[in-house]
Amino acid sequence: MILNKYRTEKDISACGLFGFINEDGKRQNGEIARKAMALMRERSNGLGGGFAAYGIYPEYDDLYAFHVMYDDEKSKERTEEFLSKNFIIGKDEKMPHRHVNAIKTHPLLWRYFLKVKEHKQDLAEIEEKDFVVKTVMQVNSVLEGAYIFSSGKNMGIFKAVGYPEDVADFFKIEDYHGYIWTAHGRFPTNTPGWWGGAHPFGLLNWSVVHNGEISSYGANKRYLEMFGYKCTLMTDTEVVAYLADLLMRKHQISIEKACSVLAPRFWKDIEGMSEKEKKEHTLLRQYYGSAMLNGPFAVLIANEKNLIGVNDRIKLRPLVAARRKSTLYIASEESAILEVCEKPDKVWHPKAGIPTIGTLKDK
Amino acid sequence: MNDFKTNANWTASVISDIKKQAETGGMLLTGMGNPSPYPNYWDRILLDASQVTNPSIDPLREPMELRTFLGRKSSKLEKETYPQLELSTPIMFSAMSYGSISLNTCKSLAMAATDSGIYWNTGEGGLHKDLYKYANRAIVQVASGRFGVHEEYLRAGAAIEIKVGQGAKPGIGGHLPGEKVSKEISETRMIPEGTDAISPAPHHDIYSIEDLRQLIYALKEATDYEKPVIVKIAAVHNSAAIASGMVRAGADIIALDGFRGGTGATPMIVRNHTGIPIELALASVDQRLRDEGIRNDASVVVAGGFRSSADIIKAIALGADSVYIASSALIAVGCTMCQKCYTGKCAWGITTQDPELVKRINPEIAKKRLNNLIRAWSLEIKEVLGSMGINAVESLRGNKERLRGIGLNETELKILGIKHAGE
Ligand code: SF4
Numbered sequence: 001m002i003l004n005k006y007r008t009e010k011d012i013s014a015c016g017l018f019g020f021i022n023e024d025g026k027r028q029n030g031e032i033a034r035k036a037m038a039l040m041r042e043r044s045n046g047l048g049g050g051f052a053a054y055g056i057y058p059e060y061d062d063l064y065a066f067h068v069m070y071d072d073e074k075s076k077e078r079t080e081e082f083l084s085k086n087f088i089i090g091k092d093e094k095m096p097h098r099h100v101n102a103i104k105t106h107p108l109l110w111r112y113f114l115k116v117k118e119h120k121q122d123l124a125e126i127e128e129k130d131f132v133v134k135t136v137m138q139v140n141s142v143l144e145g146a147y148i149f150s151s152g153k154n155m156g157i158f159k160a161v162g163y164p165e166d167v168a169d170f171f172k173i174e175d176y177h178g179y180i181w182t183a184h185g186r187f188p189t190n191t192p193g194w195w196g197g198a199h200p201f202g203l204l205n206w207s208v209v210h211n212g213e214i215s216s217y218g219a220n221k222r223y224l225e226m227f228g229y230k231c232t233l234m235t236d237t238e239v240v241a242y243l244a245d246l247l248m249r250k251h252q253i254s255i256e257k258a259c260s261v262l263a264p265r266f267w268k269d270i271e272g273m274s275e276k277e278k279k280e281h282t283l284l285r286q287y288y289g290s291a292m293l294n295g296p297f298a299v300l301i302a303n304e305k306n307l308i309g310v311n312d313r314i315k316l317r318p319l320v321a322a323r324r325k326s327t328l329y330i331a332s333e334e335s336a337i338l339e340v341c342e343k344p345d346k347v348w349h350p351k352a353g354i355p356t357i358g359t360l361k362d363k
Numbered sequence: 364m365n366d367f368k369t370n371a372n373w374t375a376s377v378i379s380d381i382k383k384q385a386e387t388g389g390m391l392l393t394g395m396g397n398p399s400p401y402p403n404y405w406d407r408i409l410l411d412a413s414q415v416t417n418p419s420i421d422p423l424r425e426p427m428e429l430r431t432f433l434g435r436k437s438s439k440l441e442k443e444t445y446p447q448l449e450l451s452t453p454i455m456f457s458a459m460s461y462g463s464i465s466l467n468t469c470k471s472l473a474m475a476a477t478d479s480g481i482y483w484n485t486g487e488g489g490l491h492k493d494l495y496k497y498a499n500r501a502i503v504q505v506a507s508g509r510f511g512v513h514e515e516y517l518r519a520g521a522a523i524e525i526k527v528g529q530g531a532k533p534g535i536g537g538h539l540p541g542e543k544v545s546k547e548i549s550e551t552r553m554i555p556e557g558t559d560a561i562s563p564a565p566h567h568d569i570y571s572i573e574d575l576r577q578l579i580y581a582l583k584e585a586t587d588y589e590k591p592v593i594v595k596i597a598a599v600h601n602s603a604a605i606a607s608g609m610v611r612a613g614a615d616i617i618a619l620d621g622f623r624g625g626t627g628a629t630p631m632i633v634r635n636h637t638g639i640p641i642e643l644a645l646a647s648v649d650q651r652l653r654d655e656g657i658r659n660d661a662s663v664v665v666a667g668g669f670r671s672s673a674d675i676i677k678a679i680a681l682g683a684d685s686v687y688i689a690s691s692a693l694i695a696v697g698c699t700m701c702q703k704c705y706t707g708k709c710a711w712g713i714t715t716q717d718p719e720l721v722k723r724i725n726p727e728i729a730k731k732r733l734n735n736l737i738r739a740w741s742l743e744i745k746e747v748l749g750s751m752g753i754n755a756v757e758s759l760r761g762n763k764e765r766l767r768g769i770g771l772n773e774t775e776l777k778i779l780g781i782k783h784a785g786e
Pocket residue numbers: 394395693697698699700701702703704705708709710711712713714
């Protein structure tokens with residue numbers, strides 16, 4: 001793992017975020033996300049920026065796309081040896097990038113398109129994914145100098161130390177075409193210079209960009225550990241990605257309910273609900289109290305089908321949404337949306353704890 | 364006693380205890396919890412607060428939630444849950460039997476628990492007929508003497524507690540002398556008037572973990588699986604392994620009683636030297652249950668000398684779902700910690716059956732004072748949650764990041780699972 005060298009228990013940061021989904025599946029290049037982020041430059045301080053995009057690798061859509069950063073050739077060799085034990089490497093290559101003035105040094109950046117090996121293929125789908133999760137956790141926590149920062153199919157995460165616009169240029173994100181994009185500019189209060197600390201955070205197809213600080217981090221982390229998730233990156237955002245995976249993939253809970261776990265309704269509001277709803281929300285709080293995210297946050301969670309925006313229970317960080325035809329935009333600031341969508345049909349401020357969800361239409 | 368010359372080893376109490384034993388040839392008896400100056404870890408733990416990156420929350424302006432559910436939850440959402448106790452705040456009154464305390468004291472606790480939306484605990488003395496109206500807020504205890512245990516009693520309570528041990532006297536049974544066994548106590552306990560009520564040291568039907576499992580399920584069968592079953596043990600060296608066994612044996616809630624917990628009567632030798640601090644037992648039990656992936660299968664309630672809301676907040680952050688209080692509740696109704704409970708002559712009408720003394724407790728007034736204490740502590744817990752930028756107690760539970768040790772060595776920090784202040 002590329003170490004968070006200050007070994008801080010968790011990485012506190014403020015930020016700007018932006019995302020959109022074309023529910024009709026239309027793919028657009030990264031220029032939109034870059035432009036929106038550039039407008040919110042004030043919200044970051046050049047110590048981290050990143051993008052996640054879905055639909056970018058259609059030619060390899062049944063292979064896991066791993067984006068990996070390495071400290072050196074040695075860690076690359078070690079990791080490749082480890083991966084090749086259980087995976088067939090369909091393709092591997094240096095991640096395309098160009099040199100930009102603002103980004104002086106960078107780790108080795110490699111991408112792989114992988115398939116789980118035959119002898120592992122009697123695994124049911126859910127087990128195969130658990131196996132991939134385990135592999136990612138192992139590489140990130142055990143193999144020194146290697147960090148898998150993207151591990152989904154037909155999607156990818158691009159992140160670095162720098163302002164989001166610089167990161168976009170560095171990774172040439174104008175060359176990628178996706179139907180969902182999320183983006184992040186970071187303003188960390190510590191851990192300068194650590195690429196792994198930039199957002200989005202990803203696991204399988206999940207990606208998370210996050211503005212906030214999770215005051216319940218200790219409780220969430222210890223809860224996740226019971227299910228085999230290792231919070232090795234010491235950032236609170238990591239916890240959100242793992243909770244999304246646990247709740248929505250492993251426990252098969254609906255998006256709305258999962259968001260109610262992350263930002264539960266207040267008891268005073270639950271009291272006033274219909275008997276059926278009251279029971280549902282009470283059960284969620286009884287079962288998943290330790291998964292509640294407390295503290296100020298605005299977060300965008302995405303997977304291959306959905307873009308979800310949700311705030312903490314009392315909305316201590318900004319989040320605004322807009323819609324134009326079949327595109328849903330969510331951002332920290334309205335101005336960022338207007339920058340890329342001049343005349344939205346509707347602009348609104350999502351209520352605290354109530355998710356805003358955009359879903360890809362079935363073809 | 365001031366006549367003795369100052370001596371660090373042969374203190375006045377050592378000398379007078381020896382003289383007493385030389386006269387009587389008996390064990391020294393005492394009441395209440397361990398008074399010896401062992402380290403108190405609550406006093407070596409500090410709380411975190413929010414600054415800048417994370418706004419603190421003002422409990423006067425924003426909701427602050429303390430509601431707590433105790434009982435088994437499986438780790439994955441299901442349509443129904445196992446039976447749960449619902450508490451308005453993570454505090455309950457710990458077991459005190461009718462017999463060890465007066466009926467007026469029992470009544471005060473029962474009424475206050477009902478008003479405050481928490482639970483009281485019958486202890487091992489059965490449920491007096493006048494207290495059945497407060498039974499839906501009662502945890503009914505099944506101890507080794509099985510006093511007053513019958514079907515109606517089990518069905519009346521909100522939960523059933525199997526008492527295996529008590530912090531003030533781990534491994535020791537109980538003894539209520541015959542002179543205290545009045546007509547009413549004899550009826551409630553279902554024993555002849557004037558006979559000694561002796562609780563054996565172990566349950567004679569529990570010599571192993573499988574035996575415990577049988578008793579747990581016998582009680583669940585008897586009450587149609589409608590009530591959580593609590594198993595209470597004294598905090599001892601291998602509590603973590605025992606607790607894991609208890610959860611696997613079917614306990615829905617485990618209660619741990621630390622060595623500062625009180626009692627009506629106990630041999631001084633045991634009270635002062637046996638058991639471990641609840642802080643360490645709690646941290647190791649919580650961690651063990653997590654390591655084994657069974658922490659959701661049971662709630663953890665801790666007892667043993669909680670003196671203030673600060674102790675409670677720290678306990679929750681160390682992993683407790685709720686605490687039990689008893690000594691502090693008795694102080695609220697008059698107790699002065701004179702430790703003379705075992706004499707049966709409590710001047711405050713608490714640990715006595717003398718009708719003249721019992722009259723001194725007015726249940727209405729005592730209830731009000733107990734309600735006040737619960738309210739005051741709950742307000743303080745909310746204030747601290749707010750200062751941490753947290754608005755629900757769930758987010759404090761097991762959140763050791765918000766604790767720091769002060770003046771603790773590495774082993775202590777490791778067991779508690781917390782960092783040192785400044786780290
Ligand atoms: S005041 Fe009563 S209850 Fe308190 S310690 Fe003394 S005898 Fe015991």
